[in-house]
Amino acid sequence: MTQQKLLIVEDEEALARGLRFNFEHEGYEVLLAGDGERALQLFQETDPRCDLIILDLMLPGMSGYEICRKIRELDELVPILVLSARTLSEDKTMAFDCGTDQYMTKPFALPELLSRVRNLLDRHSRIPGQNQPNNGDTCEFGEVHVDFARYEIRVGEQVFEPTKTEMDLLRYFVHHDGRVLSRQEILTHVWGMDANVTTRTIDNFVMRLRKFIEKNPSDPAFLLSVRGTGYRFVSNGKSAEVSENDSDSETD
Ligand code: CA
Numbered sequence: 001m002t003q004q005k006l007l008i009v010e011d012e013e014a015l016a017r018g019l020r021f022n023f024e025h026e027g028y029e030v031l032l033a034g035d036g037e038r039a040l041q042l043f044q045e046t047d048p049r050c051d052l053i054i055l056d057l058m059l060p061g062m063s064g065y066e067i068c069r070k071i072r073e074l075d076e077l078v079p080i081l082v083l084s085a086r087t088l089s090e091d092k093t094m095a096f097d098c099g100t101d102q103y104m105t106k107p108f109a110l111p112e113l114l115s116r117v118r119n120l121l122d123r124h125s126r127i128p129g130q131n132q133p134n135n136g137d138t139c140e141f142g143e144v145h146v147d148f149a150r151y152e153i154r155v156g157e158q159v160f161e162p163t164k165t166e167m168d169l170l171r172y173f174v175h176h177d178g179r180v181l182s183r184q185e186i187l188t189h190v191w192g193m194d195a196n197v198t199t200r201t202i203d204n205f206v207m208r209l210r211k212f213i214e215k216n217p218s219d220p221a222f223l224l225s226v227r228g229t230g231y232r233f234v235s236n237g238k239s240a241e242v243s244e245n246d247s248d249s250e251t252d
Contacts (some may be wrong), residue, residue, distance in 0.1 A: 004053075006030050006031070007050040007052070011034045019054065040192070042080055053078060055068060082103045084105060101120060104116065143156055158214045172186065177233055177234065183230045185198060
């Protein structure tokens with residue numbers, strides 16, 4: 001079994017180090033972030049992703065609530081445990097409203113924290129699609145075989161080695177099979193909130209992905225354009241769809 005990875009967001013250095021020490025002792029890999037910006041950066045850049053996040057609320061800059069909300073935009077499922085000195089019911093409610101799974105108040109008992117983390121990870125690993133090797137990090141559609149962990153796309157005898165961003169984009173499409181995705185949505189989720197790229201960048205990346213996965217990139221079967229909106233990935237191929245006869249067909 002691969003080592004599970006925790007992201008601890010805590011600005012109190014001594015506490016952060018103490019937590020890291022204890023979780024490493026339990027066999028986890030631990031990433032530390034002292035503020036929200038670093039936390040989001042680590043969360044997005046770490047591949048494969050962190051398995052669980054331990055989140056302080058009172059942090060310099062971005063609050064824990066906001067971090068929680070932003071992480072939920074990127075990942076609906078990753079378990080988040082808030083560890084905070086705030087004990088008011090309103091604080092807990094707000095944290096849960098932002099997508100927190102569990103809330104623990106400081107000071108805390110270490111065995112309880114370890115136990116809660118184990119429990120969350122155990123439940124999370126039983127969510128379908130989360131317990132395959134590499135978190136189900138492969139997929140197949142048509143003759144295309146994608147290995148997200150190895151950054152590899154195979155089509156018959158051909159093997160392509162896409163970049164990380166190309167893989168992230170393809171993963172996002174695959175995870176939203178059949179759904180129309182706006183350029184803005186794609187930008188936010190794949191490139192991050194404040195990324196310095198335009199929607200035109202997405203079009204270029206889609207063109208590159210089509211060269212990997214489509215037999216005829218100018219008449220795509222899987223990665224379809226939705227005029228005026230963005231794109232839609234269909235793993236069954238567009239022939240399985242009702243009368244979608246060109247790459248620019250209007251869909252809603
Ligand atoms: Ca703090």
